[in-house]
Amino acid sequence: MAISFDTMATRYDVDRDMLAAELAGEPAYRVAQVWDGLYRQNVDIEAMTDLPRALRSQLAERLPPALSLVREQTSDGGTTVKLLLAPADGGAVDGGAVDGGAVDGGAIETVLMHYPARTTVCVSTQAGCAMACGFCATGQAGFERQLTTGEIVEQIVWARRRSAPRRVSNVVFMGMGEPLANYDAVWAAVDRLHGAMGVSARHLTVSTVGIVPGIRRLATERLPVNLAVSLHAANDTLRDRLVPVNRRYPLASLRAACEEYLRTKSRRLSFEWALIDGVNDRPAHAAELAAYARPLHAHVNLIPLNPTPGFATRGTPPAGVREFRARVQELGVNVTVRRNRGTDIDAACGQLAGAVNAPARLSARRP
DSSP states (O other): OOOOOSSOOOTTTSOHHHHHHHTBTBOTHHHHHHHHHHHTSOOOGGGOTTSOHHHHHHHHHHSOOSEEEEEEEEEGGGTEEEEEEEETTOTTOOTTOOOSSBOTTTOEEEEEEEOSSOEEEEOOSEEEOSSOOTTOHHHHHOEEEEOOHHHHHHHHHHHHHHHTTSOOOEEEEOSSSOGGGGHHHHHHHHHHHHHTSOOOGGGEEEEESOOHHHHHHHTTSSSOOEEEEEOOOSSHHHHHHHSGGGGTSOHHHHHHHHHHHHHHHOOOEEEEEEEBTTTSOSHHHHHHHHHHHGGGTOEEEEEEOOOBTTBOSOBOOHHHHHHHHHHHHHTTOOEEEOOOOSGGGTOSTTOOSSBOOSOOEEOOOOO
């Protein structure tokens, strides 16, 4: 069998039809064997012993992995794991060398989080981000490139292998980048996770800073995934400053898109709110948030702001977080304070930037 991809594809970029076309000359069951090995068994092509050795070698050469592991860090007693992944072809990352800051070559970070009843992986959708939210490390770094579907899916492959024997049950698109600004690749990854890996739509969450056309498009898709909106302010003046895309898609427009999503999908909507000391954590802000969230039956996740190099203002102190939560609850909104995980390794919400600032374990493994 001669494989003849027009361009070098990575193994998780090809869909099943493309794989079938390239395996045309092999028995029909080979497609299912390879597909099942990649997505259900979570094994390397080289380890698919149900394939002839020559076919394995040829497939492995023609379908290389997209990503390689540069560094791994753990926190919270091993329950939080951050993976720094770089283009497997080397790019500008050579031998895992890190300059102490951002890694060149479009490196990305993926975070695996173990909880008592579930394991969640937080995946990146872009290297960098163009949304320019000043309190977010990814936004501070600026946009570098879009990730392919294969690069997004391969992050889950890495996480599943690192998590074993614990099963990855939830996937959240809340890592580096704005998912709805890379819509086609993200939705193809969602479809692949659901269809090939068997992840339920109710365990898939897509986050956005409020890209209204993307939310409306999401409402037309067949899978009812969860939607999380990074809100952070419920008046346009403040949100224009904290989340610059609000100048293009103001709160009224965002509310209408969320209402449409709720009508078509009947899935829980959540608002993410990074509490910034003296900026968006006062009683008036709690009242604005409640007034905005309550008609949408939205759940609010409060996140004490995590420190980043480019934003000097600190997060709201614990007492202020408790007071803000109580006020929002009193106004009739379901609210949770999200526990900060992996802050010491820059793995917490808003800290991902393709950087490693602490001793880490080097590895040359690839999926």
